[in-house]
Amino acid sequence: MDLSPLHALDLSAPGSLLMVIGAPDSGKSTLARQIYQELCRQYSCIAYLDGDPGQSLLGPPTTLSLAINRRGDLAFPPRGRIWRRFLGATSPRGHMLPMLVGIHRLVSTAREHGAQIVVYDTCGFVSAHEGGLALKLAEMELLRPSMVIALQRETELEPLLQVARASSIRTVRLAPSPRVQPRPPEQRRKYRAQRFQEYFREAQRWVLDKNSLAIVASFPLQPAQLVSLEDAQGFVLALGVLQAIQGEQLTLLTPLRNLDRCRILRAGSLLLDLSTFQESRIAHGPQTMNRQPRQGSEQDVREEGNAD
Numbered sequence: 001m002d003l004s005p006l007h008a009l010d011l012s013a014p015g016s017l018l019m020v021i022g023a024p025d026s027g028k029s030t031l032a033r034q035i036y037q038e039l040c041r042q043y044s045c046i047a048y049l050d051g052d053p054g055q056s057l058l059g060p061p062t063t064l065s066l067a068i069n070r071r072g073d074l075a076f077p078p079r080g081r082i083w084r085r086f087l088g089a090t091s092p093r094g095h096m097l098p099m100l101v102g103i104h105r106l107v108s109t110a111r112e113h114g115a116q117i118v119v120y121d122t123c124g125f126v127s128a129h130e131g132g133l134a135l136k137l138a139e140m141e142l143l144r145p146s147m148v149i150a151l152q153r154e155t156e157l158e159p160l161l162q163v164a165r166a167s168s169i170r171t172v173r174l175a176p177s178p179r180v181q182p183r184p185p186e187q188r189r190k191y192r193a194q195r196f197q198e199y200f201r202e203a204q205r206w207v208l209d210k211n212s213l214a215i216v217a218s219f220p221l222q223p224a225q226l227v228s229l230e231d232a233q234g235f236v237l238a239l240g241v242l243q244a245i246q247g248e249q250l251t252l253l254t255p256l257r258n259l260d261r262c263r264i265l266r267a268g269s270l271l272l273d274l275s276t277f278q279e280s281r282i283a284h285g286p287q288t289m290n291r292q293p294r295q296g297s298e299q300d301v302r303e304e305g306n307a308d
């Protein structure tokens with residue numbers, strides 16, 4: 001018997017943006033991938049948007065990635081072009097604006113590059129009291145998806161689905177597959193550390209002049225801070241880890257081989273230990289522009305809204 005929610009889904013006339021939503025461990029990414037591959041059979045240009053900065057599939061943790069397939073190619077991850085935005089954290093909580101801007105920019109990019117349909121695999125941050133539902137609602141209002149596919153266990157997504165229906169957005173409720181394997185926090189941390197380790201395996205040291213870049217940082221830069229090196233469009237060229245800040249000079253490790261297109265250095269809110277590849281959060285409040293941050297190095301970075 002086919003226990004995948006895909007078989008219960010009518011994908012005729014899908015429109016141009018399908019948003020797969022659900023709590024942590026509801027099978028969103030699996031279903032989104034199946035939908036993507038099914039649509040690749042029927043259409044020539046399909047985009048997959050990985051909107052989970054914690055358990056990211058298409059890029060290193062802390063990023064949001066958009067990939068477009070090559071015509072007729074069902075491979076996953078898609079083998080066509082890829083664009084990334086940097087969230088600088090493993091959860092959208094406390095980073096709602098960069099999340100909204102990043103997702104919107106990626107969906108627009110997909111359309112500019114001819115994607116007929118975007119399949120958006122969202123993160124599991126849907127808790128009402130932490131602002132997850134408000135974020136998803138804002139995304140829905142901004143992006144106007146053609147279809148919202150909700151993997152719902154009880155009634156956790158109803159407030160969102162009510163608004164979607166009232167806005168004439170097609171909504172589909174599906175029950176999560178009984179075969180979904182929940183991932184405990186330790187497994188999630190391990191996954192992120194492995195992804196960071198792979199990502200920085202070939203990293204090399206660069207010394208940059210601060211004045212050669214626009215620096216986007218809401219508090220002072222510090223050693224071990226995760227940063228993003230970006231092009232003039234604000235898309236990630238590569239991530240880096242700061243090693244030293246001396247006067248006008250920044251020393252960092254990055255897998256980037258050529259800095260010619262680098263215009264922006266965007267600071268994240270994490271420190272990355274390059275011996276263990278574990279991340280920790282830089283403790284800071286909202287008004288910390290001129291304050292020295294405290295380092296939360298012993299604190300685990302929770303993916304709020306996820307199972308950890």
Ligand SMILES: Nc1ncnc2c1ncn2[C@@H]1O[C@H](COP(=O)(O)OP(=O)(O)OP(=O)(O)O)[C@@H](O)[C@H]1O
Pocket residue numbers: 003004005022023024025026027028029030031052055123124177179180181182183306
């Ligand atoms: N229909 C299914 N049949 C078998 N296994 C499944 C199915 N759906 C999900 N799984 C398994 O369950 C695990 C979690 O699924 P998935 O990553 O799709 O969930 P998710 O909701 O995206 O999780 P997260 O909250 O971390 O984003 C994976 O190991 C996946 O292979």
Ligand SMILES: [Mg+2]
Pocket residue numbers: 028029030052055121122
């Ligand atoms: Mg997922």
